[in-house]
Amino acid sequence: MRLPIIAAALLATCATAMASGFPVTVKSCNRDVTFETAPKRAVSHDVNLTEMMLALGLADHMAGYSGISGWKTLSEDLRKGVGELPELAPQYVSKEVLLGADTDLFFAGWNYGMKVGGDVTPDTLAPFKIAVYELTESCIHIMKKDKSSLQDMYADLLNLGAIFGVREKAEVLVAGYEKELADFQAELPKLDKPVNVFIYDSGEQKPFTAGRYAMPTAIIEAAGGKNIVDDVESSWVEIGWEPVIERNPDMVVIVNYGEVTAEQKIDYMRTNPAFKDIEAVKNNRFFVLEYNEATPGPRNIAAIKRLAAAMRAD
Structure with a gap:
């Protein structure tokens, strides 16, 4: 009599899985x-990836x-969102x-928690039954992809939606x-020409910046500008100061994080005679x-709106 009961249980399990879209x-x-099935012990790496998880209400599916x-x-809203997660x-x-x-899922990216040839990669985690979902923007480090766009961020949210x-x-x-972006851009005053923008992330001897495949390129273009190094076939990358001086940006966008503050980065450029x-x-x-x-995540649209306003402020 046990076989029909087991069969019924299996059918019920299959029906539940199919109803929830799995596999x-x-x-x-x-x-x-x-x-x-949906992961129950996911770990996200970096603040922007963690915010994607929180935007979808997935804290209950996370181990940390x-x-x-x-x-x-941690910003106050992020601190509240992660709650008791370690x-x-x-x-x-x-x-x-x-x-x-x-952990049953590691949500990370190349140079967002994983390095090519490093100890933590999809290949090294697979034997331990830890799945990996990679941040789309970061895929340029291991494969060819299109220029950075907001579709990268949208794809990640939609894929996470399916996974969970x-x-x-x-x-x-x-x-x-x-819709928010389309409505905003429809009312946005047109510029006579794109604002040439340099992204200054960090570094003094050589600046670390955003190339063609990094999200700031998409943010700048959506706001009405042009990344002066969007011809650099890389994502986040170190370059020399010479091309920055030669290409003479109209605006410098500072990425604020780390021990060196945004104001210190601005002061460095203001006081260095090479940049006068x-x-x-x-x-x-x-x-x-x-x-x-500046990195792919739920704050990109608001960033575009703020940057677009600053481009037109003068």
Whole structure:
């Protein structure tokens, strides 16, 4: 008599899985990743990826997060969102820590918690049954992809929605972002020409900036500008100061995080004689983006709106 009971239980389980959209397969960079059920012990790395999880209401599916307090401070709203979730590592999380947290999904990216050839990658975690979903913007480090766009961020939210069985919530969220941006751009005063923008992330001897495949390029273009190094075939990258001086940006966008404050970065450019003829420096046109505004995540649309207003302020 046990066989019919077992069969009925299996049928019920299958029916529940099908009703919730599982199993589901999503594209993660150049891999297809299949989930039989929604992860219950996910770990997100970095502040922007963690905010994507929170925007979809997935705190109950998380074992914790990593890579925030070592470089950045938690904003009040993020602190409230993560609640009692532990930070498993202030900077890079190790394979051992992920195993100790009984992690079943690591949401990270290349140079967002993972390094090519490093100890924590999809290949090194696979033997331990830890799935990995990779931040779309970061895929350029391991494969060819299109220029950075807001579609990268939208794709991540939609894929997370599928992975965690909250597809409808993700679709509503993305549709809301798309409409908010479209409505804003429809009313946005046109510029005579694009504002040439340099993204200054960090570094004095050589600046660390955002190239063609980093999210700030998409943010700048959506606001009505042009990244002066959008011809650099890379994501976040170190370059020399010479091309910055030669290309003479109208505005410098500072990425604010870490021990060196945004004001200190601005002062460095203001007081360095090498930069005295740059239009942005001469006209004191500096604009500050917080790290979680400049990287793919829920704050990108608000960042575009703020930057667009600053471009037209003069």
